[in-house]
Amino acid sequence: MDTSRHIFLTHLDEKIEACKQRGAKLRAEGREDEGVFENIRMNIYEIFQTLFLVAERNSGGNKLILRQDFRQKLDRVPENWRISYEKAKEHGDARKIHIEGIKLETAQEIREIFEEVLL
Numbered sequence: 881m882d883t884s885r886h887i888f889l890t891h892l893d894e895k896i897e898a899c900k901q902r903g904a905k906l907r908a909e910g911r912e913d914e915g916v917f918e919n920i921r922m923n924i925y926e927i928f929q930t931l932f933l934v935a936e937r938n939s940g941g942n943k944l945i946l947r948q949d950f951r952q953k954l955d956r957v958p959e960n961w962r963i964s965y966e967k968a969k970e971h972g973d974a975r976k977i978h979i980e981g982i983k984l985e986t987a988q989e990i991r992e993i994f995e996e997v998l999l
Contacts, residue, residue: 893929906918917982921982924990931953962980
């Protein structure tokens with residue numbers, strides 16, 4: 881798990897840094913909205929990175945508990961984003977649809993990385 885943990889957290893760190901760089905570049909080019917979208921994506925990586933570290937601390941070193949706890953967070957946290965996405969679709973709010981879509985896509989990507997690395 882230590883190697884897997886390192887790979888997972890390193891991957892998230894790399895994603896966070898890439899978002900920072902893309903966001904800064906986009907804002908420098910005057911593409912403020914796109915820069916904001918990169919910040920949203922970065923925030924989702926940071927949220928799940930923090931949730932993983934909390935789950936790890938709470939697991940007491942038990943890998944099974946860590947995996948179960950983090951999987952629950954991967955299921956639970958995006959639920960409000962799904963609801964918000966559906967409401968935005970009902971109201972035709974394109975910006976909100978895009979923002980909630982970014983959150984959901986990023987959470988799904990994190991889930992896939994977690995399952996690949998830590999299973």
